[in-house]
Amino acid sequence: MNESVRYAWFGIVAIFLVLIGAASYIQVIGAEDLRTHEANTRELYKQFGGPRGPILVAGEPIAESVPSDSTSFNYQRVYNQPELYSGLTGFYSLNYGQTGLEQRLNEWLSGTSDDLFVERLRQNLTGEENPGASVELTLDPAAQEAAYDLIPEGVQGSVVVTEIDTGRVLAMTSRPSYDTNQLAVHSTTEASENMDALVESGVSPYMNQPTADTAQPGSTFKLIDAIAMLESGEYDTDTVMDVPNSLDLPQADVPITNFGGGACAQRNSAEFTWVFAQSCNTPFSQAAMDMGQEPILDVAERFGFNDDSITIPLSVEASYFPDEELHDATLAQSVLGQVDVQASALQMNMIAAGIANDGTVMNPQLVDSVRGPDMNLLEEPQPEVYSEAISEETASQMTQMMTQTVEAGTAAAAQSSVPIAAKTGTAEIGTEDKVNSWITGFAPIDDPQVAVTLVYRNVDYSVGHRLTVDNIGTIVEAVVEQ
Missing domain, CATH: 1.20.5 (Single alpha-helices involved in coiled-coils or other helix-helix interfaces)
Incomplete structure (x- = not known):
């Protein structure tokens, strides 16, 4: 050749x-x-107009695809009671893609999960449409509605209710909310106009506040401080502590003070339980400087602080306690839930739930089950332990002090027909006369069923305190099996 x-x-x-x-x-x-691939517009249009699987609460769809009269798309994504659930479902938009559970569960809802391969093959052979899987959430619709109603119109707030021994989320909602249907419309022009109006109104349609919005937790962080103090061996619930009205700090001009006009000004010394129940600042700051930063950081991280890997399956913004070395003056303020300390409503709920669960913190869980188009069970998440955060003995001591907080402390107005253990918190935010008001706790005390956390952002102190202590009893009575 x-x-x-x-x-x-x-x-x-x-x-x-x-x-x-x-x-x-x-x-x-x-x-x-x-x-x-994100550049495959043909696939994007096909999926957007397809019969996407529903998201269900108690068997009823809160997000579903229904036949459309549009000449461009066969189906329209519809959100039912969107204000109650917008932060969780997110939206599915031709303009802005997917957010929330629509994004995190997309493989199930769109039918592209590997577990649905046989179903896709069958549909390809028969020419049928792929309706995707249905996802049932753990939410209790009555609890969700009751929680949403606890946030007044015009107030920024979040409420989280979880089942203590499983971590199942029974309610998770926030305000301001919005109508997700406005962003799921077929018209890209209309969707853009609606998005501009939402942003201009101050609503963030990309964020689920209870998991993604972190704020200074104020004195609810004293739950962490108290645990570190008990674990140190230097304190027990009856330890008598000095309660100065003012505590000078090293290398700082401004001292730590107790709340003006509060019960802490009535005593020069008191038992630890009383100090905790009245939320006196100066003893906690002094104890922190005596112990040092490390034990407080250790306890905080056992409950989830500084962990950016938590998902429910929504991503959870990591709550933060400084891991770099702090000067005593900064530490004394940080342990009061101020300075750079940040926490989400879900994080503070995990602390209360862990204490109620004899020291075991469960992974929060939002998905109950996933079923295929023929209703076959594809996935059923089981309860998972996040950490064995504290001993049963320490949990019992914390329960005793949190009970006293409601019986004769800062949360006395939270007393209800269901016995509650709780801790209040007020965080100064640098805006005159405005604070973040918190409360986190659990009920019933003798047989804990639910952990409840409420936070109201940028409110007057009197308004915030009333909303927290009054409303925790309301939501507990609505969700606890009596």
Whole structure:
């Protein structure tokens, strides 16, 4: 064979093999990547107008795809009671993509999960549409509505209610809220106008406040301080502590003071339980400087602070307690839930739930089950332990002090027909006369069923205190099995 002809033959064979390989890759190996690539507008339009799986609460859809009269899309994504659930479901928009559970559960809802491969194959053979899987949430619709009603119109607030021994989320809601249907419309122009109006009104449609909005937790952080103090061996519930009205700090001009006009000004010394129940600042700051930062940081991280890996499956913004070395003056303020300390409503709920659960913190869980189009069970998440945060003995001591807080302390107005253990918190935010008001606790005390956390942002002190202590009893009575 002529050498030139032989080289040409080799070249043709090589080109043929490359073409075969490329076709095989496109059709087999890379098909899924190409299909789901963000630049594949054909697939985007196909999925957006397809019969996406529903998101359910107590068997009723809070998000579903219904047949559309549109000439462009066969289905319209519809959100029912959107103000109650917008932070959780998020939205599915042709303009802005997916957020919330629509994004986190997209493989199930769109039917593209590997677990639905056989179903997709059957649909391809029969020509049927792929309706995706249905996702049932752990939420209690009555609890969700009751929680939402506890946040007044015009107030920024969040409420979280969880089942103590499983971590199941029974209610998680916030205000300001919005109508997710406004962003799911087929018209991209209309969706853009609606998004502009939402942003201009101050609503953030990309954030679920109870998990993503962190704020200074104020004296609810004293739950962490108290645990560190008890674990140190230097304190028990009856330890008598000095209660100065003012505590000078090293290298700082402004001292730590107790709340003006409060019960802490009535005593020069008191038992630890009384100090905790009345939320006196100066003893906690002095104890922190005596113990140092490390034991407080250790306790905080056992409950979830500084952990950015928590998902429910919504992503959870990591709550923060400084892990870099703090000067005593900064530490004395940080342990009061001020300075750079930040926490989400979910994080403070995990602390209360862990104490109620004899020291065991459960992973918060929002998904109850996932079922295929023929209602076959695909996934049923089981309760998972996040950490064994504290001993049963320490949990019992904390329960005793939190009980006293409601019986004769800062949360006395929270007394209800169901016995509650709780801790209040007020965080100064640098705006005159405005604070963040918190309360976190659990009930019933003798047989804990639920942990409840409420936070109201940027409110007057008197308004915030009334909303927290009055409303924790209301939500407990609404959700606890009596």
